[in-house]
Amino acid sequence: MRRLTPKQLQAQHRRQGVRPTAEQAPAAETVTQTGAGEPLAEYRVTQEPYYRAVGDEIELYEAAYEIRMPMMLKGPTGCGKTRFVEYMAWKLGKPLITVSCNEDMTASDLIGRYLLDANGTRWQDGPLTLAARHGALCYLDEVVEARQDTTVAIHPLTDARRILPLEKKGEVVKAHPDFQLVVSYNPGYQSVMKDLKQSTKQRFAALDFDYPEHDVEVEIVAHESGVDADTASKLVHIAERARNLKGHGLDEGLSTRMLAYAGSLIARGIDPLKACRVALVRPITDDLDMRDALDAAVTTYF
Structure with missing residues (x-):
């Protein structure tokens, strides 16, 4: 089945006197229409995300991007990995397609599949194919959550070949530069x-x-939540005490993201003790003794 280009498809619709709906057009073509001629316009980061560098990660990433080296970001939950990718996409001026990985995600979810609609069968690119075809950063968040047989699908894109075979479609996509x-x-x-x-x-x-x-974390929390530096410092002190309990009753410490949540509640007039219980203590543990220990840390500073 021959796939029409966007221009050919539009010409056919004009001859037939119909206007294609978003559901009738392939994903990449739909984005082209909504993006005023740019396939990935809706994936562009148009405003600068706030990111506070803590080392030379920006320079290292820029150097890696110059040679299109695949990158792996490793770190605890809520420490700024996703924000960093968003910032780098903005800084480099490249579209960003983000995929939140999970154990039910299949290779077809990443690569694409044939779909049925009123006009018959059509191919729809998955997010990985869309990024490779048009030249975006493709960010697989928490990639270990995906099944190993799914992650193997990325191998041809991460070596010198830089290709993505679409076996079901009989096409080999050469990655955009x-x-x-x-x-x-x-x-x-x-x-x-x-x-x-x-x-x-x-x-x-x-x-x-x-x-x-x-x-640095005080600066980040204050910026993200709108609280003053003194309140942000107290929140960071609480987090530091909680992080010392990781492996001793807590699977994970309080993240910077959680501190920003607590600070946002405080900035909106919520009592600090209540804000910390709701945004910091209750989400992270159900153990009553651990909750008491964290509540005690909160009352030490508020």
């Missing part, structure tokens, strides 16, 4: 069943992320 693949995961959740194969890991350069030093 601007395409880059970025993945992230939390090493704290690694296990025998949930980890990347060595054959996958060794295709990436890696950047380690962690929670920032105290003064």
